[in-house]
Amino acid sequence: MQQMQNNVVNTLIDVGLLDFPADQTEQESLAEAYRDVLDAQGLLRSPDNAIELGRCVVLPSSAEELSLLLVTPSPVDEYDEELRRKTSPVMFERRPNGDICLPQRWLLTQIEHLADNPLAPEEVQACARMVSLTAVIPGGGIIVPHTTDTIALSLSNDDGTETVLEALPGGLTFTLEFLGKDAD
Known part of the structure; x- marks a missing residue:
């Protein structure tokens, strides 16, 4: 988990949302600055400041694309389309070559979260709401x-059993390209 958080922090430093600490006192303030970035993007809204699984930070982007940094692990959905719990271990669907298939629902959930991101401009929030629906x-x-x-994430169930879910680790960046009306 520490490696994931290091990857997230390093990416935030690389894109300029955090400053690289020059000495020990600045390293201590890095944790506070990191929390400030998460809070500014609406990720620290619970009383204990816990961040939900599968949440992303919006990175500086252009008008043609939107980059999202996965801050926390994003697990596979443990329920099927009929809302029945899948048998553990629950793995991502894969193509024959092993590529992971994230369902449309995953991306639309991320876009829905963007609609609630206080740093996103109003027009982006409105667009995100429309797109997510x-x-x-x-x-x-x-x-x-x-x-x-x-x-692998292990979750305790209400019945005392444990479910193991495959998850994408925090620190991954997804860049969405917007195709204009002239695109093929």
Whole structure:
């Protein structure tokens, strides 16, 4: 988990949302600055400041694309389309070559969270709300290369059993390209 957080912090430093600490006193303030970034993007809203699984930070982007940094692990959905719990261990669907298939629902959830991101401009929030309710993703989802590492999360169930879920680790960046009306 520490390595994931280091990856997240390093990415935030690389894109200029955090400053690299020059000495020990600045390293201590890095944790506070990191919490400030998460809070500014609406991720620290619970009383204990816990961040939900699968949440992203919006990175500086252009008008043609939107980059999202996965801050916390994003597990596979433990329920099927009929809302029945899948048998543990629950793994991502994969293509024959091993590429991970993230369902359209995953991306639309991230876009829905963007609609509630206080740093997103009003027009982006409105657009995100509309897209999260109406978009259809070509191919039904996102393909993640088979070389991407995943982790196992163990969750305790109400009945005392444990479910193991495969998850994408925090620190991954997803860049969404917007196709204009002139695109093929």
